[in-house]
Amino acid sequence: MANHPLWQLTLVRFREFLREPEALFWVFGFPLLLAAGLGLAFRNTPAQVLSIGFVGADRAVFEQAPSLAVDAFPTLEEGLRALREGRIALLVERPAAGAVVYHYDDTNPQGRDARMRADLAVQQSAGRVDPVAAHEELMRETGSRYIDFLVPGLLGMNIMGGSIWSMGFAIVDARRRKLMKRLIATPMPRHYFLLSFLISRLAMLVVEVTAFIGFAVLVFGVPVRGSVLLVAGLCALGSLAFGAIGLLLSSRARTIEAASGLMNLTMLPMWILSGVFFSSARFPDAVQPIIAALPLTALNDALRETMLQGATLAQIAPQVGVLAAWLLVCFPVALKLFRWQ
Amino acid sequence: MPETVLHVRDLRKAYKDVAAVSGLDLEVKAGECFGLLGPNGAGKTTTIEICEGLTKRDAGEVEVLGLTWERDTAALKQRLGIQLQETQLSEKLTVEETVVLFRSFFHKGPTAEHVIGLVQLEEKRKARVGTLSGGQKQRLALACALVGDPELLFLDEPTTGLDPQARRQLWDLIEEFKRAGRTIVLTTHYMDEAERLCERVAIMDHGKIIALGSPRELVASIGVEHVVEFSVDVDAGAQPLDLSELRAIEGVRDVRADNGVVRMQVTALHSAVPALLAELVRRGVRLTELRTHSASLEDVFVTLTGRHLRDG
Numbered sequence: 241m242a243n244h245p246l247w248q249l250t251l252v253r254f255r256e257f258l259r260e261p262e263a264l265f266w267v268f269g270f271p272l273l274l275a276a277g278l279g280l281a282f283r284n285t286p287a288q289v290l291s292i293g294f295v296g297a298d299r300a301v302f303e304q305a306p307s308l309a310v311d312a313f314p315t316l317e318e319g320l321r322a323l324r325e326g327r328i329a330l331l332v333e334r335p336a337a338g339a340v341v342y343h344y345d346d347t348n349p350q351g352r353d354a355r356m357r358a359d360l361a362v363q364q365s366a367g368r369v370d371p372v373a374a375h376e377e378l379m380r381e382t383g384s385r386y387i388d389f390l391v392p393g394l395l396g397m398n399i400m401g402g403s404i405w406s407m408g409f410a411i412v413d414a415r416r417r418k419l420m421k422r423l424i425a426t427p428m429p430r431h432y433f434l435l436s437f438l439i440s441r442l443a444m445l446v447v448e449v450t451a452f453i454g455f456a457v458l459v460f461g462v463p464v465r466g467s468v469l470l471v472a473g474l475c476a477l478g479s480l481a482f483g484a485i486g487l488l489l490s491s492r493a494r495t496i497e498a499a500s501g502l503m504n505l506t507m508l509p510m511w512i513l514s515g516v517f518f519s520s521a522r523f524p525d526a527v528q529p530i531i532a533a534l535p536l537t538a539l540n541d542a543l544r545e546t547m548l549q550g551a552t553l554a555q556i557a558p559q560v561g562v563l564a565a566w567l568l569v570c571f572p573v574a575l576k577l578f579r580w581q
Numbered sequence: 582m583p584e585t586v587l588h589v590r591d592l593r594k595a596y597k598d599v600a601a602v603s604g605l606d607l608e609v610k611a612g613e614c615f616g617l618l619g620p621n622g623a624g625k626t627t628t629i630e631i632c633e634g635l636t637k638r639d640a641g642e643v644e645v646l647g648l649t650w651e652r653d654t655a656a657l658k659q660r661l662g663i664q665l666q667e668t669q670l671s672e673k674l675t676v677e678e679t680v681v682l683f684r685s686f687f688h689k690g691p692t693a694e695h696v697i698g699l700v701q702l703e704e705k706r707k708a709r710v711g712t713l714s715g716g717q718k719q720r721l722a723l724a725c726a727l728v729g730d731p732e733l734l735f736l737d738e739p740t741t742g743l744d745p746q747a748r749r750q751l752w753d754l755i756e757e758f759k760r761a762g763r764t765i766v767l768t769t770h771y772m773d774e775a776e777r778l779c780e781r782v783a784i785m786d787h788g789k790i791i792a793l794g795s796p797r798e799l800v801a802s803i804g805v806e807h808v809v810e811f812s813v814d815v816d817a818g819a820q821p822l823d824l825s826e827l828r829a830i831e832g833v834r835d836v837r838a839d840n841g842v843v844r845m846q847v848t849a850l851h852s853a854v855p856a857l858l859a860e861l862v863r864r865g866v867r868l869t870e871l872r873t874h875s876a877s878l879e880d881v882f883v884t885l886t887g888r889h890l891r892d893g
Contacts (some may be wrong), residue, residue, distance in 0.1 A: 248685040252674060259673040422725070425635055425657035425665065426686040429752035581635065 245428055249436035256410065262436070267406075267444070271398045271452050278394075279286035279387045279460050290368040291327065293319040296334030308354070319343070330354035332362075385580035388463070391456040391517040392543035395449065399478045400510065400536050402448065407437055407486030412499040418525075421581045430580070434487070438452040441483055442476060449475045465550030474546065478539040481563045484570035485535070512537050538562035585612050585644075586733050586764050587632060592641035594627050594788075603629040603788040605641070609733075609766055614661040614759050616779035616876060617768040620890050625768035626666055629737050632766070633663050644734060659688055662731030664722050666738045672711030676702050679710060680724050687729035700724040700754060716747025723754065734758065736767040740774060752777060770890055772878035784882055791885050796878055803884045805846040805876045807836050809854060812842045814867040822866065830856045835884070842870075847882065 257263055291309045294302070295316050302310045311328060313319035319331040323343055330348040331343035340362055344351035414420040424430060449472070456462040464471065489506060493499035513520060513527075514536035523531060531537050542559035545551035553560070587609035594602040602624045609615045616672055617625045630636040632643060634650040634657060643650065648657050670679055680693040691699075700720040705713060713721065719739060727735060739755070740748040755778055758765060769775050775782045776796045784792040784799070792799055813822065822843070827836045832849030847853045850873060861868055882890050 243681070243685045245685040248682045252671065252682060254677070255678065256673050257673060337731055414671075418665060418667060419669060419671060421635065422663075422668040422670070425658070425661075425663040426683060427655060427688075428686040558813075563685050 245565070246432045246435060246439075249432055250439050253410070253436050253440035254443075257406070257440070263406075265434075267398075267402055267448060269453060271467050272455050275387075275391060275394055275452070275456060276459070278390055290350060290357065292354050292358055293322050293328040293331040295319045295331065296333075296336075297569055298334055298337065299366035301302045302358070302361050304365075308357055308361070310372055332358050343439055373561070387460045388455075388515065388548055389519070391453075391460070391462045392547050393540050396478065396514070396536055397511065397516045397539040398448065398452065399445070399475060399539065400447070400482045400507060403441060403479050403482035404486035404507060406441060406444075406487065407483050408490040408493075408499050408503050409496065410437065411487070411490040412493050412496055415579065415581070416494060416496065418581075424580050434575075437487075438480070438483060441479055443496060444513075445479050446473055462547070464547050466546035466552070470546050470553055470556075471543065474539065474542050474556075477560065477563050477567070478535070481535050481539075481567040483569070484567050484574060488570045488574035488577070491574045492579050493580075499535055510534050513537065515540050533562060535563055584601070584611050584647075585609065586646055586719055587615075587629075588642070588644040589632065590642040592631065592643065594631060594636065595639055595641045597821060598689060600788050601697065602631070602638075605785075605788065607783065607790070609764065611764050612762055613767040613780045614755070614767070614778055616768065616775040616782040617766070617785055618772060618775040618779075618782050618882075618890070619768075619785035620770055620882075620888070623758060623785040625770075625785055626737055627788075628785070629735055629768050630665075631764065632656070633661065633735050646873075657877075660732045662726035662729060662734040664734075664736045664739060666741070668722060669708050669727070670718070675707050675709055676713070676721055676724075677706045679721060680728060683725040684728040687870070690728050690730040693728070693802065695726045696727050697729060699757075701750075714747070716743050716750060719743060719747070719751060720754065723751070727758075732764065734763055734765045738768055738770070740769070740771065748774070756847060766823070772890060776878055782878065784878070784885065786882075786886050792842040792881060799878060799881045800876050803846070803876065803881055805848060805880065805884070807847045807850045807853075807873055808876055808880050809845045809847050809850070809857065809871070809873045810842055811870050811871040813861065814869055822864070826856065826860065830860070832856075837883075837887070844883070846884070847873075 241466050257457050289307050289309050291311065291312050293304075295313050299310065299312055302308055311322070313322065314332075316333060319328075319333070319345060322328045329344065329348065333341040333343065335341065340359075342358065344355050346352060383446040411420075414423075420433075423433060453464065454464075455473070457464060485506065489502045490499050493502065493544045510535070511529050513523065514534050515521075516536070520528075520531050520537055542551075542556040542563075545556050545559075584886055585608055589605060589607035592602050592605040592607075592853055593600070604861060605624070605628060607615075607628075617628060619625050627636060631638045632645060634645075634654060645657055646660055650657065656682040664856070665834060670682060676697060680696055684690060684693050684696070690696075697703055700723050702717060702724065705717060710718065710721065723736075723739070726736070736755070740751050743751065751834060752774070755765065755767075759778070765778075767778065779796065781793070781795055783790045792802070794802065824836045824838060824843070827843070827845060830853055832847055832853040834848060836843060836845045838844075845853070845857070854873070858868075882888070
């Protein structure tokens with residue numbers, strides 16, 4: 241066992257990985273830092289207070305207005321400058337009682353929000369009474385926060401990056417250094433060489449995913465509502481699919497530069513399109529079928545459904561099918577194209 | 582009569598339109614150290630890599646240890662030791678880890694420890710490959726070629742790029758393998774390496790063997806024992822040298838001028854050198870450099886091709 245070539249080749253993979261501190265950071269440290277940073281930035285805060293400016297008489301109308309911080313400006317010029325510099329979201333100008341002018345950027349959500357709140361205060365103080373009585377019930381549930389959306393996406397992105405980079409770099413490097421040629425000059429069975437990458441990748445995945453999900457659950461209280469086994473299976477399937485893509489991307493390249501160009505070209509669209517940081521539903525309907533066929537979209541959607549909604553295997557079957565298809569197409573093609581020298 | 586371990590007949594290989602090997606025949610006997618000597622681009626590496634099963638040939642026969650690559654790949658790989666030109670082993674592994682890895686591919690062979698001892702890297706056993714010197718890396722590559730206790734050892738330019746001391750150390754090791762009765766095929770573009778290590782040498786040029794025999798036979802075949810090289814001061818206003826007059830000197834076989842250096846192949850040094858000096862004095866030419874040496878494989882190559890080995 242200790243001298244089995246597959247075991248020795250797998251050991252090499254671990255040794256090369258563990259002896260490269262940068263790789264350790266990118267695989268384990270970076271996703272945790274990213275989740276922590278984004279979690280802090282997008283933590284749920286009480287309804288935001290908006291800053292607005294005011295020029296003219298009768299500033300008192302805003303004193304009762306909720307969530308508005310009002311700065312008075314002596315002249316319109318100064319108020320507009322503050323608006324341009326982004327210090328206030330809205331400038332309210334009252335040239336005379338009975339007239340009001342709102343200065344704001346209507347493409348800025350904060351500006352629109354501030355205008356509505358300010359206008360409400362202005363109209364109500366002038367005596368408007370709402371014809372329909374409304375009361376509010378607030379819902380702030382775990383599972384619907386931004387961090388809950390983000391964690392499965394980061395997990396998927398990390399699986400993609402880890403698989404493609406670790407396959408691609410090590411293979412192209414071995415080819416460039418003629419190490420691969422030296423290895424195939426020995427009786428080493430060739431499939432062991434590729435298998436060792438797969439084994440080491442899956443083993444590292446266990447550590448990676450456990451650390452990341454554990455962090456998200458403990459620190460942010462991100463829920464894992466579906467089966468843990470299903471989440472693990474999804475991670476493994478995703479890793480294999482992206483490993484096959486990485487193998488395909490590195491099957492011919494002789495230089496790191498050529499390979500990393502190909503890898504970035506492959507991953508960049510998915511970072512944007514596949515719903516890592518924001519929902520892919522924001523893209524036009526016409527491109528939705530293409531987005532749905534991307535492996536990262538499939539992985540992210542399946543992870544989200546499983547973790548946040550508690551979906552079962554049957555419910556995420558389409559996404560599992562997409563991932564399996566990528567694996568089953570890319571792997572044989574990569575083997576066919578693979579250049580050993 | 583020792584058995585033939587490598588048999589190559591009318592081997593041909595072209596890359597796109599460029600012929601790398603064009604009709605090459607070789608026989609290597611068990612127990613000998615056989616050298617392929619030639620300048621860069623002569624086709625040595627292509628030839629040896631076809632024999633190693635790494636490159637496909639276009640035409641011709643190749644039999645290694647009585648087997649062919651088409652039928653017996655797995656068995657052949659177990660029985661060969663291979664060192665490639667410019668392999669960079671993984672820098673993050675230690676010497677021992679590297680040897681153990683290669684050992685794991687072979688059914689039989691000595692222990693990793695033993696092989697590390699053979700190439701004198703015991704002290705570097707735990708050192709990372711990235712920290713080794715060029716000579717140590719080359720010895721590690723040799724260790725990786727030896728782990729399967731090979732019947733035939735292929736070494737492609739084993740000392741290229743090494744400093745003189747590391748080269749001599751590697752030569753000592755290879756000589757020890759020879760004493761242990763191993764068959765070795767090596768390529769080199771250093772004539773001194775071929776002269777020192779090889780029982781028989783094939784001189785290659787443009788994908789063909791242009792001379793074959795023991796270094797002594799090859800040197801004797803050009804019928805020259807010594808070489809005289811000299812250069813002269815050209816702007817002394819003297820009469821230019823006439824090469825044909827130098828050729829007429831007794832005991833001189835051939836004269837060539839190359840980059841301002843005149844090179845004479847000489848059978849009788851004792852008569853040729855005084856006659857040369859007298860001729861230079863007669864013409865008032867000032868000598869700036871004069872060297873003589875015994876004829877070598879380099880001179881064989883120059884005689885056969887008109888070029889130097891290092892010119893490529």
